[in-house]
Amino acid sequence: xxxxxFKLQSSPFGTSPDPRFLYMMPHTREALxxxxxxxxxxxxxxxxxxxxxxxxxxxxxxxxSSFSNRRVSTAFVFNPRLDVLDFLExxxxxFGLVPQTRTKSGMLLQLNRWLIERFRMEETCVVVxxxxxxxxxxxxxxxxxxxxxxxxxxxxxQIVLSGQPELEEKLxxxxxxxxxxxxxxxxxxQALTEVQTHAYVTxxxxxxxxxxxxxxxxxxALVHRYSRGIPRIINLVCxxxxxxxxxEQVQQVTTTIVESVATELELEMQPFxxxxxxxxxxxxxxxxxxxxxxxxxxxxxxxxxxER
Numbered sequence: 001x002x003x004x005x006f007k008l009q010s011s012p013f014g015t016s017p018d019p020r021f022l023y024m025m026p027h028t029r030e031a032l033x034x035x036x037x038x039x040x041x042x043x044x045x046x047x048x049x050x051x052x053x054x055x056x057x058x059x060x061x062x063x064x065s066s067f068s069n070r071r072v073s074t075a076f077v078f079n080p081r082l083d084v085l086d087f088l089e090x091x092x093x094x095f096g097l098v099p100q101t102r103t104k105s106g107m108l109l110q111l112n113r114w115l116i117e118r119f120r121m122e123e124t125c126v127v128v129x130x131x132x133x134x135x136x137x138x139x140x141x142x143x144x145x146x147x148x149x150x151x152x153x154x155x156x157x158q159i160v161l162s163g164q165p166e167l168e169e170k171l172x173x174x175x176x177x178x179x180x181x182x183x184x185x186x187x188x189x190q191a192l193t194e195v196q197t198h199a200y201v202t203x204x205x206x207x208x209x210x211x212x213x214x215x216x217x218x219x220x221a222l223v224h225r226y227s228r229g230i231p232r233i234i235n236l237v238c239x240x241x242x243x244x245x246x247x248e249q250v251q252q253v254t255t256t257i258v259e260s261v262a263t264e265l266e267l268e269m270q271p272f273x274x275x276x277x278x279x280x281x282x283x284x285x286x287x288x289x290x291x292x293x294x295x296x297x298x299x300x301x302x303x304x305x306x307e308r
Contacts, residue, residue, distance in 0.1 A: 002242050002245070002246035005249075005251075006242065007210075008210060009209035010208045012204040012238070022059065022062045023199065023203045025200075031187040031189055032059060034048075035187055036067075038158070039158050042154050042158060043155075044147050044158065046159070046183070046187065047160075048162040048188070048189070049162070049163055049168050051165065051189075051191065052232070053231060053233055055232075056130075056189050057130055059189060060130065071121065071124065072125075073123060074128065075090070075095050075127045075128070077090060077128065078130045078131070083136075084104060091127055092107060112156070115157055116156065119154065127158070129162065131162070132161040132163035140170075140176055191228060191229035191230055192231065201215060201223065204235075214242065215238070226267045228270045244257050
C-alpha cells in the first residue's frame with residue numbers, strides 16, 4: 001500500500017523472519033558465529049535463547065541459509081507441542097523421508113540408517129526446535145537420546161534448541177541435567193540499544209530501497225523508547241508509522257505519528273536511561289574466555305566471517 005508512495009522495492013518491516021533483513025550487530029554476529037560453528041563442527045547440542053521478539057527465528061534461518069552451498073540437511077520443528085511419535089514422524093518427513101512405520105523403534109532405526117548414509121556422504125544433518133521452552137519433559141529426554149546416534153568420533157545429528165529465557169531455566173532442572181551436560185554452546189539474542197535501533201531501522205529501509213530518510217531522528221528515538229529495543233516491536237511500530245504517514249501523505253515519519261501509533265498499540269514508553277556507553281562502559285555483554293576462543297578459531301577457519 002505505501003511502497004509506491006515511499007518508492008520502496010519491498011516491505012521493510014514485515015513480520016516474517018526474512019534473513020535478508022538481519023542486521024549484523026556485534027551480539028548478532030556473535031550468536032550467528034556460535035550457531036554456525038556448533039553445526040559445522042558437529043558439536044551435538046547448541047542452545048539459542050532470547051526474549052520474545054529479539055530475532056531468534058530470523059537468526060536461525062540466516063545460520064541455516066549460510067550452509068546453502070554445503071551438504072546440510074535440516075528438519076525445522078516450529079511446533080514443539082508434539083508427542084514423541086509425532087515428533088519423530090515430523091523430523092523424518094522434514095528430512096524428506098517417508099516413515100515406514102509408526103512405532104518409535106521403527107522410526108529411530110530408519111533415522112539411524114539414513115543418518116549413517118548421510119555421514120558417509122560427508123553431509124551434516126541438523127534438527128532445529130523452535131520455541132523449545134514449550135517442550136514436554138518426556139520429549140526433551142527423547143531429544144537428548146537422539147544424540148546417542150553417533151559414530152566412534154562424530155555426532156550423526158546436530159540439534160539446536162531455540163527458545164525464550166524460560167528454556168535456560170528448564171534446562172537447569174535436575175531431571176534434565178544429562179541433557180544440559182551435553183550442551184556444547186550457548187548463544188543469546190538481546191534487545192537493542194538506542195544507537196542500534198537507529199542503525200537497525202536505517203538498514204532495513206536501505207535494503208527495502210529507501211532513497212531518503214523516512215524517519216526523523218526524534219521519531220527513531222521514540223521508536224526505541226516505545227519498543228524497548230525489541231526488534232519485533234520495532235518492526236510493528238515502524239510498519240504502522242509508515243502506513244499512517246502514507247494516509248496523511250507525508251514523506252517522513254514524525255514524533256507525532258509515532259506517538260499516535262504507540263497509543264493505538266497501547267505501548268508504554270520506556271523511562272529514559274543513560275546507556276552504558278554514555279556512562280563510560282561498553283554496551284557489549286561480557287562473554288566467557290571459552291566463547292572468545294571458539295569464535296576466534298571459527299573466524300580463522302572461515303575468513304569470510306571476519307568483521308568488516
